[in-house]
Amino acid sequence: MRTGVYFCNCGSNISDRVDSEQVRQKVGNVSDVAYFKTFGLMCSEEGKEFLHNDITEEKPDRIVIAACSPRDHESTFMRILSGAGMNPYLMQMVNIREQVAWVTDDLQKASEKASHFIKGAVKRVGLHKPLEKKAIDMSPDVLVIGAGPAGLKAALTIAESGRKVAIVEKRAVVGGEPVLYEEVFPNLECAPCMLEPMLNEILHGEHAENIEILTKSEVIDVAGFYGNFIVKVKTEPRFVDLHQCIGCGECIAPCPVSVRNEFNNGRDDRKAISLSFAGGLPNVPFIDMNACLRAKGEDCRLCDQACPLGEGIIKFDDEELVSERNVGAIVVAVGSALYDSALIPNLGYGKIPDVYTAFEFERLLSSTGPTSGQLQMSDGRVPESIAILHCVGSLDKNHNEYCSGICCQYAFKFNLMIEHKLPGTFVTHLYKELVYPGKEEYFLYKRAKENPHATFVRTVNVNTLEINRKSDKIEIKNTAGGSLMADMVVLCPAIVPSKSSGKLGEILDATRDRFGFFEELHGRLDSAKSKVRGIYLAGTCQSPMNIQQAITQGMATAGYVLSGLVEGRKLEIEPITAFADEDKCSGCRVCMSVCPYKAIEFNTEKQKASVNEVLCQGCGTCVAACPAGAMNSNHFTNDAIFAEIEGVLA
Amino acid sequence: MKEDNGSANEALGEALNEALNEALNEALFEPKIVGFLCNWCSYAGADKAGGAQKSYPPNVNVVKVMCSGRVDPQFVLKAYDGGADGVLILACHPGDCHYKEGNYRALARHRMLLRMLEQHGIEAARCRFDYVSAGEGDRFVKILTEMVDTVRALGPLKALV
Known part of the structure; x- marks a missing residue:
């Protein structure tokens, strides 16, 4: 075994604090070290050329590069190895800049520490095996679950690039919740008019042939993985x-x-x-x-x-029809639901007439609704006063701790729509907190406040309210003091996960967060990705959000699909994955219980576990858990880590 | 009598020498520690400390793993066997694990390992599990410095594994 050690001075970043000569003396005589070379700045064009030429000339079996953090230039050096005809995994980087030079005061001690690190790497790299990235075919087609604004936007965007999309919608119609609304915040735009061009584009537009819409349908089974999902759809x-x-x-x-x-x-x-x-x-x-x-x-x-x-x-x-689709990616856009107001019994929902949820009130305002948009009470009278209760089941540890963020906006919209339809109607907003972030949202609040018939009352807690029928009115009494009468009460409940999302989560193997929303891969960086590769999230199934955000997230999922799932491109599989030794496997399945990605398959006939390389992310938790020593991980084998431990302590 | 005195003095001298050497060794004792750092959080946290050029004791030899969940208890035993006086396992904070839950596995294994180490007479303080995020350079330095001080106070690991 001939191992070449390259020591990068990093300009003077390393050489000022670590003495390469001292290091050379300490590691030069370690077995396997064929040579030790120092260079000024290995990541420079000159440095890369030096490395390339030197590897070509020296033809080492293994390489150790002592330089910056591998998080900086590991991939740079791996490419140089590949270019010089050497397998890039036969290299080990040693972080002597961030973790030695920059953090050690004394030159002697720093040089000593660098030597320990390098000895560990030399020991380890000798056990490295050449690894290859594998590539498998992917289906470029996409399945979108849910035909609300988020799902439709995702589907349309993907279809516009010429890709095939199937949309699965449980209802008989598409458009989600907003098509059932008359107007939407913040600018009281007609909701059906806003959505219709997009719906028409999907149904009859230029790219409609790329879109298959399956209404009255649901996903009943999903097998496979990114690039190759097999989805079963049941159509009523x-x-x-x-x-x-x-x-x-x-x-x-x-x-x-x-x-x-x-x-x-x-x-x-x-x-x-x-x-x-x-x-x-x-x-x-x-x-x-x-x-x-x-x-x-x-x-x-x-x-x-x-x-x-x-x-x-x-x-x-x-x-009823059950059909199968082979798709490369899945966009989940199944939307959400309103928190069940009956769970706060003191509000009288379901018992007292004219106590409505926000959604029911949207339909009362809608020209396609039960009263053709006439604002009427259940007995046909015209309301003279309407109370709007914000924060129903929100900001409340007994119900939902979070703020849904959109209720205030539609409550202000209700205020203005009531004033437009029935000028002079008294509107009372009872709220715990008011929120109106964003560049347009404040103006709706301002206009609602300017309504001369509107009152804003901070009630702090809906749990202290008691709503009861008093002759032909509704009394809203605050047990903490005060009461008011209204003809109609509108509840603005928290946005919660839809009932079906639990079952769908299980079918998809996609985790849900502590509230039951589909869990994103990362809250800020990857909120449109689920934790399952190739399954993306759009709209309120991921978190309460407004239409604009849902549409944007739909676009984001399309972005992931179009950049990752490219027609004709193969799926590259990182080789740093776990693998099972069938001879040693006892079939106990402990590995399966600890795998966060369901990447371990079990052959019931042979009673043996095996690793699906596409799903495995290479964390190695199964390797540490396997009681039989049958699991191991590429590049991070037990032997390599043992050798590194031995080396750094030598 | 004289001769006896002489050999007694010699023995005393040897004992004194030994005691002095031991005291000197202890005073000069620099603990060797192996630190298992996960690729995504704690290793990045160590780099963060580096980027900020925060000086800390050079006693910790870093072994990078992809996830703290990869840290097999055997690695820890191997470290003691190879001459380490202490072992540090640093993971992503709860809920932040790049691999969802590897840090919880690591935590559970660490608890189990401590019980075993105690049976071998290895103090629990010689095997520390903690959390460092990618942004917590200061925290990395603090934990590492504490660990070095703790192990220095405990002295060299003498118990056999």
Whole structure:
């Protein structure tokens, strides 16, 4: 074994504090050290050329470079090794700048310490094995789960680059929550008008052929890994041909069955065959088979008979379908839910009429809602006073400790919309904290404050409020003192993870944070990445956020997809991974229980564990855990680390 | 009698010499410590201290691992066997582990290891587990300096593993 040691002076950064001559004397006679060379500045063009030429000439078996931190120039030197025809993993860097020269006062001691470090590296590098990066094929296609603003923006952006995207949406329509709103903050823009161009682009635009929309669908299984996910999607029957139907709606009126309309929180009725709401896209009705007379054994064909396109558009024999997609990446954009206001019983939600959640109130304001946008109480009266309760279940350790950050904004929006629809209506904001960060948000607050019929009251705690019916009014009493009467109460509950996200998290193996939101890889640097490689997060499934942020995060996921999952490019796999020795494996599966990436597979037939190199991130926790010594890690083998320990202590 | 006195004096002299040497050795004792640093947080924290040119005792020999969860208890025993007087394991702070939870594994293994070391007569203070983030150069220097002082006070490791 011929090991070459290169000592970089780093200009004078190292040579001022570490004496290379002393180091040479101490390590020069260590077995395997064939030569010891000093150079002024190895990362300079001149230094790199020197290293290249010297390696070519000396042809060492292994190389030790004592220089700066490997976090600085390890990859630089690895490239030089490759260029000189040497496997880059046959090199070990020694950090004698950050961890020796710069932190040791005494030149003798620093030189001594540097020698110990180098001896460790020499011992270790002798055991290095040449490693190669592997490359496997990737599918460039993408699956987006959830057709709200975040998911749609991600899908559209990816499709615009010519890539195939499948969108899986559990509802019969796309657009998420905001398409159900009349106006959105901060500038009271018409929400459907804002979203429609994007929806149209997705359904009928230039790149629509790249987008497959699967409504009434959910992901039921995911196997594989980044670049090669196999996703199973279950699609509920719609009973109406999605491609042939022209959306005229002639089928709806003849339907003899009426049921409560869930899109309007049950405040009005819809037919067993219906469109979700006016303007819902795709503009194709669906049959609710739980309500349809045919499910009760009757041979009703009134909708079918009313169809101007004739037979075959309404498909009573439509069936549930399970299909499979092979995709390289998955974007999770399943949105969120409102905290259940009934969990704070003193607020009277669900018991007292005209106590609404913010979402229900959005529908009352919406022209596609149950009252066609007329602000009415449940008995048809026009409200004269409306109380808006902020911070419902937020900033509260018994419910949700965080602030959702968007409720104040839509509460101010409600204030202005009420004033527009019913001028002179008294509006009272009861809040714990008010937040309005951002360049546009303050102005909405300012306008709400300027509403002469608006009052702002800090209640500190919604738990001390008691909401009760008092004749034809609602009394909001603060047990800490004070009360007020209103005709209508609007609750602004915390944004919480949607109910289905737990199940989806399990299917995807994607972790969720302590609140139940999908957990990001890094809160600041990688908030649109999950902890599973190739699974990205967009919108409120990751954290409460507004539409702008959700859209931006959707774009971010598209960025990851387009930069990482490039058509024709192979997936490079870092070779520093764990590997299992089948002969030693006893099948105990301890490794599987400690692996944070579910990268260890178990062959039940052979009763042996093996490492999936694509999923393994090389932490080595399984290696330390294996009681049989069957696990080992490339480059950080037990032998190499033992040798390094021996070396640094020598 | 005279002869006896002479040999007694000689013996006394030898004993004195030995005691003096030991005292001198102890006074000059520089502990050898092996520090297992994880690639993402504590190793970067050590680099941070370097970047800030904060001087600290040169007694810690760093062995980099990708994750503190890679630190096999055998590595620690190997270090003592090879002549280390102390071992330092530095991890990412709870919740910050680059590999999600390797630091928790390292913590659990350290607890287990301490119980075993005690049985071998190795003081718990000779094996310290702590957290250093990539930004905490000062904390790295503080922990490292404390460790060197602690092990210096304990003296050389004499217990056999």
